[in-house]
Amino acid sequence: MIPVQGYTGARVAVLGLGRSGLTSCAALAAGGAEPLAWDESPDARSQAENQGITLHDLGRIDWSGVAALITSPGIPHLYPAPNRIIAAAMAAGVPVDNDIGLFFRSFATAETMEFDQPPKVVAITGSNGKSTTTALVHHILQQAGRPCQMAGNIGKGVLSIDPPQNGEVVVLELSSYQTELARSLTPDIAVFTNLSADHLDRHGGMGGYFAAKRRLFAEGGPDRAIIGVDETEGQFLAGQIGQNPEDMRVIRMSSGRKLTGPGWNVFARKGFLAEYRQGKQVVSVDLRAVKGLPGAHNHQNACAAYAVARSLGIAPRLIEDALHSFSGLPHRSQLVAEADGVRYINDSKATNAESAAQALQAFDHIRWIAGGLGKDGGITSLAPHLGHVTKAYLIGHSAREFALQLGDTAHEVCETMERAVARAMADAQSGDVVLLAPAAASFDQFKDFECRGQAFIDAVNARLLRESATDDK
Template sequence: MIPVSGFEGQTVALLGLGRSGRATARALKAGGAYPVAWDDSVPAREAAEAEGIELRDLSRQGALHGVACLVTSPGIPHLHPRPHPAIAAALERGIPVDNDIGLFFRSFGSAAFGEFDTVPRVVAVTGSNGKSTTSALIHHVLTEAGRPAQLAGNIGRGVFDLDPARDGEVIVLELSSYQTELARALTPDVAIFTNLSPDHLDRHGGPGGYFAAKRRLFAEGGPDRAVVGVDEVEGLFLAGQLSEGPADARVIRVSVSRRLEDAAWSVVARKGWLAEWRHGRQVASVDLRGVKGLPGSHNHQNACAAWAAARALGLGPREIEPGLNSYPGLPHRSQLIAEAGGVAYVNDSKATNVDAAVMALKAFPRIRWICGGLEKEGGLDALLPAAQASVARAYVIGREAEAFARRLDGIDAEVCTTMDAAVAQAMAEAQPGETVLLAPAAASFDQYDNFEKRGEDFVRAVTSRLR
């Protein structure tokens, strides 16, 4: 545990008592603060009370009297579409509102760092798509190279479940827009922006607010090194804002669509080859085509970002390449779950928006595509060219499967509704050389609690039929 600093002897209110909320309460206590907490969920309150966390309904009149700070969980709205009543009350009283990420950055350093040969560092990854894979890949590369590292944030453990940093350790954090938008301290040593596509627009008041939330990771603390995907205009804009000019190597530009030899430092992937360039010279390259854990150009972009981060941390190409080749992939993200009869079965349940689904569809030449669910804003038109180029047939799931299928113009689509029916039909019709791919292009909440449950159901349906 990393104790929270700066609130010794003060009362700090916590809104949200999931796993990270309870860990934050423990860290506040360890740092000498007095946490009081609330969650609108009865089971969450009961779990917190069982740990000895004091409960207080923070929405009630006077509940915030004497409170030094309100710490809220990422899933609770603080601005759009409207603030939670407790947050609105804190704002009215002028009480600072923060989250666990902000508390982590203000508390991470300790007196022990002065005794280390190498001060621990933090790598923070944000973006719309690929941030989980990029974060996990950086952690894997570091670990395989024998460097101490921990992974946390929006993936794996909460930040206050981390162990105190060791000499030379690297903390790798995946950060969502919900986390970066509110954190009052954001001071990573290396910050990564993967890409941007429309998502969570209601929560951020539109695309401008969504980009602004991501941009805060770079603007608030000023990382020593920024790794920026420049295949969208927002990334180009961000790189331009952070850089003093073409010779400024503090910004490492990443692309899978263009050559960037004019940049002071860049990492690009084209036709399956990753290449690192510095001041117009290629200094390293690696073949990604045979890396099963990183299929497709979207994963090659993730590999470029991870390579850039590892290089910024001082690793050499020969230390990084084995980690790329041994990376097993994350569950529900281009996860190869089986190969049988010449057919591959891939679980990309995390492809919850159109852009992520497009990347998955481009990764395989001939696809039996399982898609559908709770459709997001913007429609499906943007994925039709990729689907028409690679999809042999679509098998549509979800409560609104028929309406979803009607939007797949030019694609042979079967309305299946359930995962079992879709998998059974796709497996019956799949031919050698094809891929049965779950890439829903939609949220899961019409049928499942989350995308993980949906992916697990796909894995179950496939493996039970292959026995």
């Protein structure tokens, strides 16, 4: 655990008692603060009490004696409207922070500064690819024999990691909800993968969403910034950080086009990753045979992770070997099974149209399972990417809405995951890919995207098992 610094003897309110809130309470107490814990859910309060946490109703406290309010990422503090408790704290002039802010203010200590190699923090944000990039960086570091930990929006909560060792690297995945509010953001290396419309109600529009991501770079001043420049926002951000086009503190990266600028560039094109410095090619890596990273979107993730690893001094050959041994993450272009020439791919994490587009471009002859709780615009933006779709099988709340947006693409409204899998498997022929890439949130039928992905896995495996039993008779 990372004990929180700067609040010894102070009363600090904690709103939201999920993973980050519970860990914040423990880390604050370890640092000598008195946490005042509360959650508006009775179930969450009961679970917290079972863990020995004393509750304080933050809707009724006197804020004059409170040093700060630490809130969980999912609780809105600005748009579309502040939570009532956060609004009361802000009106009383109480600073509002989150566990990410506590982590960055507490990570470096007098002890770590005496290490031969001070520990470093790599922070990764963006709309799509954050989790895969974070896990891939962690995997490369492990394969290179570097001490490392992974936390944030993936793995452990940031305050629950072990105190860092000499030369250790902590790799964090950070969402816009986390970067938006953290009062301290000081990574050594910061990564911006890409930007597409998401969470717009929470951030008051696209500008607010980009501003939340940008804070990781503008507030933190990382020693190295790795920026995806395939969107205008990334180009703008890279230009703001670098002093000039030759500034090697900025690594520009792209998936799909060659970068020819005079600085430090990493890009993937036609299945090959290339590193250029000062206009000269340094390295080329063939990504086509890397099974854990299929498609252009995963090649962008490979570029980001490669750039991080090179920034940390890891040799290209070690990085390439680690790319080949990376098996991917569950629910992100995950190969579930292959039978009779048909591959079954679980990309349940494709919760918006942009991420679904990446999945649709990664495979041919797709039998596409999509739907759920659709987002603004539905799947109209996917029209240019439907050429590989043989047929769509639609589920969930937005099934009929999606059907109207598919044009001439063959489709069937199936409502449930079980029926969609059954119909897709019955139709599939050798060479086809049965792909779950919902382009929608999961909350209409499932607790989260993991549960949705597991339902797909279970349905596929159950039918394959039945077919195998039938063939044995």
